[in-house]
Amino acid sequence: MLRYVELYFKLVGAGIRAQLQYRFAFVMRIVGMITAYSGTAITMWVMLYQFQELGSWNFYEMLFLFAIAILSWGFCIILFFHFRSLDTYILNGTFDRFLVRPINPFFHFMAMKFDVAAFGQFIFSIFIFIWVSIELGIDWSFGKFLFLLASIVGGVLIQGGLLVIISALAFWTTKSEQFYWVVMYPARNLTNYPLVIYPKFVQWFTAFVIPFGFVNYFPAAVILGKETPFFPENIGYLAPIVGIVFFVIAYYIWMLGLSRYKSTGS
Template sequence: MSFSSWVRGTRLYFHMVAASIRAQMQYRYGFFMNILGWAMSYAGTAVTMWVMLYSFQSLEGWSFWQLIFLFALAVLSWGVCVIFFFHFRSLDQYILNGTFDRFLVRPIHPFFHFMAMKFDVGAFGQLLFSIAAVTLAYIQLGLDWPFWKWGVFTSAVIGGTLIQGGILVLISAIAFWTTRSERFYWVVMFPAKSMMNYPLSLYPRAIQWVVTFILPFAFVNYLPALLLLDKPHPSFSSYWGAFSFAVGLVFFSICYQIWMMGLNRYKSAGS
């Protein structure tokens, strides 16, 4: 792709993002209720944690506010991920209906065209909750991070977005071979997201290794939280949390290449 084509494609991408936002803003009541609903849903999970720890005081050595930080860090990167990648889980519907073909005939890369199709601003509710929760946890825990820890935090947010986005891209790629993919979201992504709400040390050793070395969910929030909160783990070094961005970049690149392999074998299902 030439530089001029890349510039033109980038302009088209942001033009479609702006059109998506304007379309969602047409129904402002539903738009703001969607944001509020997301925020209240995650606030409910935080209340559940408080109720659980009211009697037990800690969970695997994690206090309430440490758990809130762990949870909010995952939600923060997931909120960014939802804005860009959440609709990838429904790619199979476009393939089945034959409407995916339109992404192949326009002057923008099909991947970025599909990504720009829906800019889910409703996820701002998740960002609202997670930013507030991280801020409160930071204050309640009396944290005073040096500059490098803020770098680790930023790296965790970006890396977590790439890891979770990569999973959604990988799930969507299955549709190129099977024409069905959304069910894998409920089998893989949904349970993994629920698992990330709590310390990884709660789970069997085999699961810990899978979500660290195969599907690297541990780099989304758990390993960075160990480093940021100065907490130990019996098997993993907390300094692994500093590599969230690198792991996310490599993992997303692999998922993207698999998606492109699927795209290259795509055959229209008709309309």
């Protein structure tokens, strides 16, 4: 286990050094990320300019909801985002190199890439957290802060788990990138807004099938003291557990897919 931690940092360190060779590209990507997220935040502001509330959530509460999603997505990009392009590795035959080395292939594939551009997500979401905390006067007790961290970890595992499942589809269908754009990209957009506004079956689906509700909606409701109609009160406390369970399931699906994998055989 310890060997794996050491190995992860070694592999990742090499990746970071490689990316920092292109300083300008690095900075521009961060600027791009922040611009894109600010765009969504401005859209929310314009939307609520006349209406004040969306399903009883005001602008600052929605920003908070958005920031939780962005922060955990930032970690997710670092750790798992490259899983979506597993199909390219399989089709090119370059996936085989992950199999011939004496370490767990899942781990090896995970440590292959470490995307430092996620700094954009961190800068944006931390700025929003501070701003919203001041505007809404959230009093950050130690327990609350700890819960926020725990639910971020849960959110990373849920979104990472879905990325892992999507990549595993490539073992059966030789497609994965497209599934990301069809399933996950829209799902992420959907959860930028409070789930309460969606039809019941969508809410139910995002709570119990693909548990994206636990990434930001349920935890944010706990921290901000908002109601979550149709769901038990304080269901958000389950977020870290849901994350762990979902990720373990995802891991086994991936390993199952791997056992079925046959090389392109060129």
